[in-house]
Amino acid sequence: MEKETTNQRRPKVILTGASGYIGHNLMQKLIQDYDVIALSRHGDSHENEEHVEWRSCDFYSMDDALESLQGADYAFYLIHSMMPTAKLTQGDFEDMDAILADHFARAAKKNGIKQIVYLSGIVPDGVPEEELSRHLRSRLEVQRVLESSGVPVTTIRAGLIVGPQGSSFPILYKLVQRLPVMTLPTWTRTKTHAIALDDVLNSLKNSLGNEDVKGRAVDVGGPDVMSYKEMMQQMADVLDVKRRFIDVPFLTVNLSRLWVTLVTREPREMTYPLIESLIHPMVAHPDMKVEGISDGHISFKQAAKDSLEEEKKKKEDEERKQRESSRNEESKPTKQEETVTKADVRSVQRVTLPEGKDARWAGEYYIHWLGKAMLLRPFIRTETSEDGVSRIFIRFFSRPILELSYDASRSDENRAVYRITGGMFANAKDAHHGRLEFLMIPGSSDCVVAIHDYMPSMPWFLYKYTQAKLHLVVMYAFRKHLESQGSLGKSSTSKKAGGSVGTPSSLEAKG
Structure with a gap:
């Protein structure tokens, strides 16, 4: 015993x-x-x-x-x-x-x-x-x-x-x-x-x-x-x-x-x-x-x-340890950690969705909206294939600037995940780590839109003062657009987007 x-x-x-x-x-x-x-x-x-x-x-x-x-x-x-x-x-x-x-x-x-x-x-x-x-x-x-x-x-x-x-x-x-x-x-x-x-x-x-x-x-x-x-x-x-x-x-x-x-x-x-x-x-x-x-x-x-x-x-203990060993390899970040610290991006904004909408709808609608928004229409177009891969283009360019692949295994009505899998603006080597997520805040209509672990391909200084700033402008415009869509939940096009990703035709009327 x-x-x-x-x-x-x-x-x-x-x-x-x-x-x-x-x-x-x-x-x-x-x-x-x-x-x-x-x-x-x-x-x-x-x-x-x-x-x-x-x-x-x-x-x-x-x-x-x-x-x-x-x-x-x-x-x-x-x-x-x-x-x-x-x-x-x-x-x-x-x-x-x-x-x-x-x-x-x-x-x-x-x-x-x-x-x-x-x-x-x-x-x-x-x-x-x-x-x-x-x-x-x-x-x-x-x-x-x-x-x-x-x-x-x-x-x-x-x-x-x-x-x-x-x-x-x-x-x-x-x-x-x-x-x-x-x-x-x-x-x-x-x-x-x-x-x-x-x-x-x-x-x-x-x-x-x-x-x-x-x-x-x-x-x-x-x-x-x-x-x-x-x-x-x-x-x-x-x-x-x-x-x-x-x-x-x-x-x-x-x-x-x-x-x-x-x-x-x-x-x-x-x-x-x-x-x-x-x-x-x-x-x-x-x-x-x-x-x-x-x-x-x-x-x-x-x-x-x-x-x-x-x-x-x-x-006193730290000073003693420094005297004993001026270099402690274990306490230093690994090469991979140093790379992430120097090059990654996290951008998080909150929007309020129309009544009855969820994260899955928000993801579909956002990608569709990018190609239809008055502010972006002259410059940006989007397309989504039946397999859930969305591509964002600068007009008249044949190659996409970003490629987003919907991750159904990590998504539901409260969370929609898109992997950044390619595009001219993404670091091809590390693109698979980056993702765009839409996350509902429990008990509210608030949705957090977040970019994680994104590795831009353009030089850092150029990215920081161009693409990064533009993203904030786009998210501000998207938030204002959703605020103006108060009647969206009452229209026939506002059914919960539980269907297949990549078929935005049901969103056309309110784009």
Whole structure:
């Protein structure tokens, strides 16, 4: 009997963002009781160890998502897309977050994942969703997308997480460290519920397999509820520096985004959405707390001290390793990764479809529209063959500029995938990696139109300021065209496009 207990199978947990700030620290707690499948965009650069298996995964690829989530019982969703992942990224992080969540949710469902635990942000009470910051609206949308798969989702909602190498706390630290005098706008008097990193990690781990929190959102917070000004004052005490704070009666969020970015030197892609969220009070709601999960025990000041000490120790370790080895081959990206980083394109835009339409219809209609749009008609023509291959031509040219092959195996009414399989504008060697996707946002008429892993054939500088810009103009025109088609759903030509791809005759009347 004792031998059976020793050999008992440990549950397997998917950990996304395993090389990131939260994921790396959470892994150390999980391996005490679970086998971890650690996912990262460059997972191949990590060595497997006891209870940890590394896998490379790009969640912009549905194929990658399906393969990477195999063999697990539970999954942590710790993904966000604020930072660009391609040489050229066009689009809003909210739309990219929706794509990543959709692929993850579908893959979790198909692989039999029993529970998804998702780290989100506290939603302020009484604020209509349309008035929330972009960051919080996106967090809510991601929650809905994850839940749409039918897999039970536990959403852990936290305010400012106090820990090294995070997002919000390092900004706070750098402001206090670098500015002896600070003028504080009104948002710095907004209350927030800070929580120590270790407390958040415990909340996440304790939610795993917990039947009481499946299918619900849980607010978490530490023992202190403070304004940002109060946190800055405590941060000054921790650093043992004198700082002068001057209140100003303005809600200068836009200006604050700029000076915070300049002072902290953090990427604007990260700081802008976070600063926009600071106008909202983010305090854990009593009715959304769960015993054993919600209540952190470490004070803000103690968490700040621990974080700075850990950061100092890590910096010393890194300096020591650099002295020991000036060149670490394993930490460098492979040649293939370097090539992708230098040459690929990701462009994501959102459109609203007419009532009753879906992603399959959107894909067919878009290709047909390209050849019929007033803006493009003098220059562009399209044709679609019966086998689902669509070709886009510049008029009077015999060779297509792009060739799109419909992938029926990866498509349904909520998702339409076209592989970029050729054309003068595509890098022939890598064209098979590129794709055009149409993805419905669950519970809405919104459809995200995305180009992934596209490798242009023309010189990069020329592409960036011609074809890339033209694509944005075309997508803007397509969105405006759909907005003008409010009556499309009521016409006889608006039947759901569930027929064969490549027969756009039913679309002619409304092109």
